[in-house]
Amino acid sequence: MKLSANFYRFEFECKCGKCDYDTVDKELIDVLQHLREHFGRSININSGNRCPEYNKSVGGADASYHIRGRAADIDVKDVTPQEVQHYVLSKYKDKYGIGCYNSFTHIDTRSRKARW
Numbered sequence: 001m002k003l004s005a006n007f008y009r010f011e012f013e014c015k016c017g018k019c020d021y022d023t024v025d026k027e028l029i030d031v032l033q034h035l036r037e038h039f040g041r042s043i044n045i046n047s048g049n050r051c052p053e054y055n056k057s058v059g060g061a062d063a064s065y066h067i068r069g070r071a072a073d074i075d076v077k078d079v080t081p082q083e084v085q086h087y088v089l090s091k092y093k094d095k096y097g098i099g100c101y102n103s104f105t106h107i108d109t110r111s112r113k114a115r116w
Contacts, residue, residue: 004033012048012069019051023069027109031096032072038087039076046104047073065097071108073101081105089115 001009007029014021036043050058050066065071076084085100088107092098097114099106 003029006036011045014051016054021049021051025070041077044075065108073104073106075104
């Protein structure tokens with residue numbers, strides 16, 4: 001099922017291979033679609049929705065937004081994570097959860113600002 005011009009539901013499915021968790025928040029899709037258009041490059045969803053068991057197995061927080069379908073760990077083709085992080089931190093200064101890692105960027109649509 002197509003969720004936006006460039007994203008499909010299957011990209012957000014839990015990677016455990018045993019469940020059918022595939023819920024995705026529309027606001028998250030809108031943010032990711034904006035990033036896709038801004039950079040003009042494809043976005044890989046490294047981790048989208050997670051069932052509670054899989055989330056625990058990968059060391060996710062008990063209240064992870066991945067469990068709610070409101071988070072994605074992404075990388076943008078041919079764009080460094082640092083460039084992606086610089087952009088999202090400047091674009092969404094006062095909202096969302098943004099996690100900066102060496103090899104990917106975490107974005108979630110929580111209602112308050114969080115950074116790590």
